Amino acid sequence: MLTDIEIAQQAKLIPISRVASDLGIQEEELEPYGRFKAKLNDALYNRISTRKDGKLILVTAINPTPAGEGKTTTTAGLGEAMKQIGKNAIIALREPSLGPVFGIKGGAAGGGYAQVVPMEDINLHFTGDFHAITSANNLLCAMLDNHMQQGNLLGIDQRRILIKRCLDMNDRALRNIVVGLGGKINGVPREDGFCITVATEIMAIFCLASNIVDLKERLGRILVAYTFAGAPVYASDLKAQGAMAALLKDAINPNLVQTLEGTPVIMHGGPFANIAHGCNSVRATQLALKLADYCITEAGFGSDLGAEKFLDIKCRLAGLKPNAIVLVATARALKYNGGVPKDKTCDEDLDALKKGIVNLGAHISNMRKYGVPVVVAINRFNNDSVAELEYIENYCRENGADFALSEVFAKGGAGGIDLARKVCEAAEKPSDFRPIYSVDSTIKQKIGCIAKEIYGADGVNYTGQAEKAMRDIEALGGDKLPICIAKTQYSLSDNPALLGRPTGFDITIRDLRLSNGAGFIVAYAGDIMTMPGLPKVPSAERIDVDENGKISGLF
Numbered sequence: 001m002l003t004d005i006e007i008a009q010q011a012k013l014i015p016i017s018r019v020a021s022d023l024g025i026q027e028e029e030l031e032p033y034g035r036f037k038a039k040l041n042d043a044l045y046n047r048i049s050t051r052k053d054g055k056l057i058l059v060t061a062i063n064p065t066p067a068g069e070g071k072t073t074t075t076a077g078l079g080e081a082m083k084q085i086g087k088n089a090i091i092a093l094r095e096p097s098l099g100p101v102f103g104i105k106g107g108a109a110g111g112g113y114a115q116v117v118p119m120e121d122i123n124l125h126f127t128g129d130f131h132a133i134t135s136a137n138n139l140l141c142a143m144l145d146n147h148m149q150q151g152n153l154l155g156i157d158q159r160r161i162l163i164k165r166c167l168d169m170n171d172r173a174l175r176n177i178v179v180g181l182g183g184k185i186n187g188v189p190r191e192d193g194f195c196i197t198v199a200t201e202i203m204a205i206f207c208l209a210s211n212i213v214d215l216k217e218r219l220g221r222i223l224v225a226y227t228f229a230g231a232p233v234y235a236s237d238l239k240a241q242g243a244m245a246a247l248l249k250d251a252i253n254p255n256l257v258q259t260l261e262g263t264p265v266i267m268h269g270g271p272f273a274n275i276a277h278g279c280n281s282v283r284a285t286q287l288a289l290k291l292a293d294y295c296i297t298e299a300g301f302g303s304d305l306g307a308e309k310f311l312d313i314k315c316r317l318a319g320l321k322p323n324a325i326v327l328v329a330t331a332r333a334l335k336y337n338g339g340v341p342k343d344k345t346c347d348e349d350l351d352a353l354k355k356g357i358v359n360l361g362a363h364i365s366n367m368r369k370y371g372v373p374v375v376v377a378i379n380r381f382n383n384d385s386v387a388e389l390e391y392i393e394n395y396c397r398e399n400g401a402d403f404a405l406s407e408v409f410a411k412g413g414a415g416g417i418d419l420a421r422k423v424c425e426a427a428e429k430p431s432d433f434r435p436i437y438s439v440d441s442t443i444k445q446k447i448g449c450i451a452k453e454i455y456g457a458d459g460v461n462y463t464g465q466a467e468k469a470m471r472d473i474e475a476l477g478g479d480k481l482p483i484c485i486a487k488t489q490y491s492l493s494d495n496p497a498l499l500g501r502p503t504g505f506d507i508t509i510r511d512l513r514l515s516n517g518a519g520f521i522v523a524y525a526g527d528i529m530t531m532p533g534l535p536k537v538p539s540a541e542r543i544d545v546d547e548n549g550k551i552s553g554l555f
Contacts, residue, residue: 004111005554007260008119014262023090023264023291031253033127036118039253040266040287042211053289054088055427056320059298059377060307061328062363063490063499065336065345066104070111070379070409074328074416075298077114077408078377078423079263081416082294087424090292091116091263094270094280094300095130095255096123097198099170099532102540107554112409114416116257116265120551129206130168130197130270132251136219136244137166137202141192143240144224145179148188156233158190160226162513164530168197172533195530199275202244204484204518207269207281208317212252216245218517223476232476234516254284261413264291273300275486275530277309277520282318294427301489303327303363304454311370312435312450313482313520321433324426325367325374326419328406329360331388332381337499348385357395358501362492364401366454371432375422376403382410402426439480443470443512446483447523451507455492461508466523469512473521478514487525494526 002010016038020030029044059075075091082089093116096108107123109116116122125131141163148156167174174194180187197203201222209215220236227233235241254268268284271277278300279285288295299306307325314320331353332345338356340349360376367374376396378389389405396403404422407415437449444460451457462470473479487507490496494507511524534540543553 003555004107004115005119005552007113008115008117009550011117011260013117014258016256016258019258019262019264020256030256036257037121037127038256039127039250040256041253045287048290051290054293054295055323056285056289057294057296057324057326057423057427058307058310058322059296059326059328060303060367061301062333062359063302063304063337063492065333065342066490069328069330069333071298071328072108073111073114073409074326074377074379074406075296076110076116076259076263076265077406077413077416078326078419079265079296080114080259080261080408080413081420082296083261083263084413085417085420087294087420088292089263089294089296090288091259091265092280092284092288092295092297093265093267094298095126095267097130097196097270097272098124098168099196099198101554102534102543103170103532103538104535110259111555113260113412114408115260116267117260118257120554122257122267123554127255129251129255129268132247133200133202133206134166134168134197136247137163137197137200139244139247140222140224140235140238140240141165143238145187147238154233154237155227155229156225157228158188161190161192161224163201163222163224164193164195166195166197166200170196170532170534172531175529175531193531196272196532198270198272199530201515201518203269203271204276204515204520206248206252207271207277207279208314208518209252210282212245212249215248215252216241218519219244220517222517223514252283254281254287273306273309274489275528277313277484278306279310279314282314285320286318294424303367304492305487305489307367308450308454309484311433312437313484315433316435316439316482317519321431322372323431324423325372326377326423327363327367327374328377328379329392330379330381331384331392334360334392339499346381346383348388350387350391353388353391356500357392359492359499360392360395361399362456362501364399369436369453371434373426373429373431374401375419375426376401377406377419378403379409380405380407439482443473443479443483443521447485447509450483450485455507456501456503457493457505457507459506461506463508463510465511466509473512473514476514476516478516478521482520483523484515484520485523485525486528486530488528
């Protein structure tokens with residue numbers, strides 16, 4: 001059996017100029033990065049801006065196992081299947097972070113015969129977008145420290161600095177550090193730390209900005225610190241936004257690639273859904289909606305994280321209205337939610353499946369609350385038994401949910417034709433999309449709504465630090481923004497050990513932070529880390545390159 005990377009390396013890719021031409025993109029609107037990837041510039045935006053939008057399809061999932069459950073694979077395969085049934089479809093995805101690529105998951109561009117290619121480029125440096133975001137973030141940090149070193153005219157209190165440096169890599173040793181040691185010439189000593197690039201506010205801004213002007217304005221609004229007198233300090237006070245935007249000038253243009261079957265893919269941005277808002281860029285999604293009749297996009301992790309943020313943050317801020325939601329479920333993830341260890345989820349276990357399938361029920365119910373038709377995609381793995389798959393199908397019927405078996409990993413688009421037809425039918429049904437809370441509600445009311453309606457919690461507890469942070473946000477007038485809750489992806493609750501559909505629990509908000517440039521409030525629940533660590537045996541140990549430059553080990 002071929003690995004994902006072997007399948008990708010044997011594929012015959014279509015020159016990106018032809019993929020673009022088939023979409024009606026003109027030569028001057030395309031900026032090639034080699035033969036098989038390119039950026040799409042503002043000339044294209046300006047030319048097609050008045051076109052009618054196509055249908056917007058969101059792909060989300062149940063709570064996953066630590067290995068991931070094939071949401072990107074399903075998204076890519078659905079796009080391939082749409083093409084096979086004669087539909088004009090385009091896919092809009094996030095770019096993979098190097099953190100999980102070298103950490104626990106390996107490659108993150110789909111799998112099997114439902115992949116986005118060139119796989120190695122996408123999983124590694126791609127077109128340099130994440131490097132640009134990392135540089136812009138760290139420039140802001142450098143300018144802040146330099147301001148304090150050069151006289152500190154703003155009176156910045158080094159004990160109340162809110163931003164961290166970043167690196168697109170899992171490196172737990174950088175979570176908490178001290179900078180400025182070694183004497184006066186080396187800066188002002190203070191506590192600092194790193195977060196992963198995909199958790200930064202600049203990544204969030206990058207994915208929500210409509211154009212370079214909007215990007216620069218948002219960068220200027222980043223709240224970076226407070227003064228000794230308690231006044232807020234923004235990036236614009238440091239005069240940093242212009243240089244930061246200059247670093248992002250090329251990165252802000254979305255990237256065009258393709259699936260193994262030549263379905264066009266716009267891949268841009270990549271915030272994590274457990275510690276950020278988990279969606280690709282607004283620019284990419286809006287462009288895809290103008291270029292095809294169907295735009296298929298995804299949101300990270302389970303629907304309690306990525307989909308909730310897509311629907312309550314991205315759609316609200318960008319004026320998007322999804323026409324259908326695809327909910328990916330797997331037998332092994334449901335067994336994991338039924339208490340089976342990860343290394344035993346490949347074994348048939350109907351008792352565990354019956355116990356864990358309530359997790360699927362919770363996600364179906366939650367997505368229906370947004371007024372959008374839902375289709376369950378049962379992503380089939382090689383070791384799934386017929387009895388397990390039949391049980392999931394019957395559960396969907398009993399809960400009145402449309403469903404289809406997806407075999408895109410093994411068969412490509414041909415394995416997703418039934419799913420594609422079901423999704424097209426769902427997209428034609430009436431959709432009454434509405435976010436689940438009003439931004440005019442208080443911060444606690446908004447958090448409480450998400451906790452009760454999506455997580456199933458009885459209530460919310462706040463630490464003293466969270467209460468103080470909330471008062472600070474309210475004092476700055478930021479309380480009327482959407483909420484982005486950072487929590488574990490493995491449970492509907494904030495405790496990864498509470499699997500299935502837990503009841504009788506509260507969630508605890510330990511801190512809040514105003515992402516003023518992005519336009520939302522981050523609420524930290526549980527022990528979620530903004531700088532992940534590597535596992536005991538990281539995927540990096542399996543990745544290699546030979547004397548001919550051929551990469552192996554990206555799964």
